[in-house]
Amino acid sequence: MARFFAKHLLFLLFTLLVVSFLVFTLNEFSPGAVARKILGAYATQEQVDVLTKQMGLDRPVLVRYVEYLGGLASGDLGYSARFKLPVREVIFKHLANTVLLAAIAFACIVPLSTLLGVVAGMRESSRVDRVILMFSTVVASIPEFALGVFLASVFVVWLGWLPGTATLVAGGGWSVAAQLVLPVTVVVLFDSGYVVSMIRASMVEVMQRPYIRTAVLKGLPFRAVILRHALRNAMLTPITVIMLQINYLVAGVVVVETVFAYPGFGRMILEAALFKDIALIEAGALVAVFLAVLTNILGDIAYVLLDPRIRA
Amino acid sequence: MSTPATAEALPASPPAASRLRPHAWWRRLAALGESTPASVGVVIVLAWVALALLAPLIAPYPPNANDMAALAHTTPSRAHWLGTDQLGRDLFSRILWGARPVLIIAPLAVLGAAALGSLLGLVGGYYGRWIDLVITRACDIVLSFPVIILYMIILAHVGSSAWNIVGVLTLTKAPIIARIVRGMTLDLREREYVAAAKMRGESALYIMLVEILPNARGPLVVDMCLRTGYNVIIIGSLGFLGIGLPPPDPDWGGMVKDTYGMMMVWPHMALFPCAAISSLVVGFNLLAVGLRELGLRD
Secondary structure (H helix, E strand, O other): OHHHHHHHHHHHHHHHHHHHHHHHHHHOOOHHHHHHHHHOOOOOHHHHHHHHHHOOOOOOHHHHHHHHHHHHHOOOOOEEOOOOEEHHHHHHHHHHHHHHHHHHHHHHHHHHHHHHHHHHHHOOOOHHHHHHHHHHHHHHHOOHHHHHHHHHHHHHHHOOOOOOOOOOOOEOOEOHHHHHHHHHHHHHHHHHHHHHHHHHHHHHHHHOOHHHHHHHHOOOOHHHHHHHHHHHHHOHHHHHHHHHHHHHHHHOOHHHHHHOOOOOHHHHHHHHHHHOOHHHHHHHHHHHHHHHHHHHHHHHHHHHHHOHHHHO | OOOOHHHHHOOOOHHHHHHOOHHHHHHHHHHHHHOHHHHHHHHHHHHHHHHHHOHHHHOOOOOOOEOHHHHHOOOOOOOOOOOEOOOOEEHHHHHHHHHHHHHHHHHHHHHHHHHHHHHHHHHHHHHOHHHHHHHHHHHHHHHHOOHHHHHHHHHHHHOOOHHHHHHHHHHHHHHHHHHHHHHHHHHHOOOHHHHHHHHHOOOHHHHHHHHHHHHHHHHHHHHHHHHHHHHHHHHHHHHHHOOOOOOOOOOHHHHHHHHHHHOOOOOHHHHHHHHHHHHHHHHHHHHHHHHHHHHHHO
């Protein structure tokens, strides 16, 4: 187990190093560009040159990269040109908002898709299975922004039950809870479509195993066969997929955040990218990759916990 | 994107392509009819392909022409079947023309990813050892990056154009294909016919492309259908985020971005492009579901 963790930790550090270097070199491709991006199009070339020298941007990329790493190690992520605040403050504020959205969505996605996936997969090609399979396929096929527009046109425009934006500032007579309903619903629907199909496929496969037939022939009630024999084994493969959804929920929900003007992490990176706020892009990319690799490791750990054969 | 696409999809397998006579392709296409999801998917996708091809003939107006008189009544009418957008441009015409970039970029990127991914997967799986390790790790790193964030960073730096989107989609989807092909190669390279080819003294490249790749075809085709659908979603999302195809030419995601702020007044402007893109992705995904079903039955 110790070796398992050490190996994964090493991979995490290695990935972070590679990605930070790639993003760093991509961002700082041309030496003058950084200063130009900060000063804007109307600054004179002289001003740009002065700032380039001041920030030490005329030195080789490799030297600056090592300096940047040193800053990271001491917790200094740089200064955001877009928000005029230290990057650390900006990132954590937006990350906290997205984690709220992600946590609620995750708490809905896991039970919902497990239920649908297991019910569909336990009797392959039954009518229930066909209906659930079609539902999950169609729901996973609708882009998040389209899903947002469809739901908003019904619940905001037509019925007027919910607010169309989720700025997390209670205003216009809508509570924060009401604001969260639509973004969470869009994320849950889009994402569970995919997770349901994974769990269903795994369940279908497990139901064809000899030990399930034995359990049925032994005369066990169908419910006991499903709950005690099939469920645990059917969750083995999808558990890694489920863990990877955390990654999508935190970093990949840019579109949903944009639809509902939600002040989250993904939209922050979009703004940083459009504004060419380099320090913020670099830090944001690192946080995103850190989360991605971490959820990968969590997935592996969950797999090991569920499968006693590997645990030994 | 029906079965015949395999011929274009895997140009690297000439014997497989020439072995199949034309009527064999027809039989395969007819076999799709046995699966309801597959046939519905094929109909939807082919309908969009036809609409995109015939856009110059069907579209009642040029896609970027403003009809200022229609601005008083932008909602659907006899003159404008789906109404007009906030600049008085005919929505029906723009949706038809908007199908073209999507239907070119999405499959093109999938073909690129399939070619690059197959190559990486074959090389990694066939040679094993350190080559395999390097390729697998590199793929893991690309895959661990949340896709949409990667697009934002890259596209924000190099700007957005159709070619850039194809390039980014190819690079980020290739690792998934590589993973599938690598897994199959590990299994296939132990087969007798591979050993026979080695004894004959065939080159490694020949063995990989002619002996191994054609046998990995089935799962690849299903996956390519799914990837095309996901690519359509991503192209739409990029347009919606304002980092997709440059305006003013119609792009479904961009059309929604420009108009969803006006939904309280004119919901149709955002709804129709949303319906268009959703139906196309549903088509591709149903086709994938159907192909998988048919594959399992054999």
